Amino acid sequence: MIYLAIGVIIGLFVxxxxxxxxxxxxxLPEGCEDLKISTDKCLHCxxxxxxxxxxxxxxxxx
Amino acid sequence: MSQIIVPVLLALVTSAxxxxxxxxxxxxxxxxxxxxxxxxxxxxxxxxxVFIMIISSAITYPIYKFILExxxxxxxxxxxxxLVIATLTQFVExxxxxxxxxxxxxxxIYLPLIATNCIILGVVEENIKASSFGxxxxxxxxxxxxxxxxxxxxxSIIMHLETSNIPKPxxxxxxxxxxxxxxxxxxxxxxxx
Numbered sequence: 001m002i003y004l005a006i007g008v009i010i011g012l013f014v015x016x017x018x019x020x021x022x023x024x025x026x027x028l029p030e031g032c033e034d035l036k037i038s039t040d041k042c043l044h045c046x047x048x049x050x051x052x053x054x055x056x057x058x059x060x061x062x
Numbered sequence: 063m064s065q066i067i068v069p070v071l072l073a074l075v076t077s078a079x080x081x082x083x084x085x086x087x088x089x090x091x092x093x094x095x096x097x098x099x100x101x102x103x104x105x106x107x108x109x110x111x112v113f114i115m116i117i118s119s120a121i122t123y124p125i126y127k128f129i130l131e132x133x134x135x136x137x138x139x140x141x142x143x144x145l146v147i148a149t150l151t152q153f154v155e156x157x158x159x160x161x162x163x164x165x166x167x168x169x170x171i172y173l174p175l176i177a178t179n180c181i182i183l184g185v186v187e188e189n190i191k192a193s194s195f196g197x198x199x200x201x202x203x204x205x206x207x208x209x210x211x212x213x214x215x216x217x218s219i220i221m222h223l224e225t226s227n228i229p230k231p232x233x234x235x236x237x238x239x240x241x242x243x244x245x246x247x248x249x250x251x252x253x254x255x
Contacts, residue, residue, distance in 0.1 A: 004129060005130055005135055005138070008125065008142070009138065009142055009145065012142065012149055015149050016145055020152050022156060023152050023156045028159065029163040030163065031163065032163065032167055
């Protein structure tokens with residue numbers, strides 16, 4: 001049973017990496033390329049690891 | 063019939079209102095404060111969170127009950143659940159990208175936020191303690207509805223506050239936090255019903 005559990009965890013990890021890569025390579029739908037993140041929506045958040053916040057911060061600095 | 067309906071309603075009301083995840087357990091505060099400035103953003107974020115929450119709960123409950131618990135590695139639940147949520151978020155984003163342009167336009171920018179949203183992990187961690195799969199799903203649905211209710215309620219209050227005459231030091235986040243505190247106080251009253 002322990003091997004099945006470890007297998008499931010490793011399988012999930014591999015699946016996540018694969019989906020991440022496929023997701024990155026999939027082009028955005030037409031007209032969705034310029035979806036903007038509003039700075040006033042994201043800058044209240046304190047999650048510094050959040051990609052959206054960092055992008056909002058970058059837009060704000062510009 | 064009432065033997066089924068009453069426990070179902072009780073589970074939904076308890077998890078959505080009495081034991082609300084945002085106001086009572088302080089989960090999902092980031093989208094609560096950050097995304098609740100406009101009604102359409104609140105509805106979009108709530109829909110995305112409820113959707114991911116229900117699917118991740120449906121996957122994590124059997125994984126825990128039939129694989130992790132029998133293997134005696136329940137302590138690995140957090141890591142496994144994070145992987146499930148991250149995988150699911152990527153999968154849902156991919157499917158939406160491929161199939162629905164409209165849905166991607168309204169939910170697309172919120173999907174990466176969900177992977178880092180603690181309310182999803184908090185709910186799946188809490189619901190593995192449920193006695194059955196059905197109960198876990200009901201509690202998840204109730205928590206999701208409670209999150210959506212608070213997001214929509216709070217965004218309408220914030221929209222109203224923006225047109226109000228508020229002293230300068232209280233504008234923005236301070237008044238939002240005071241309002242959230244008052245809202246939490248009001249919701250705690252449901253616990254005495």
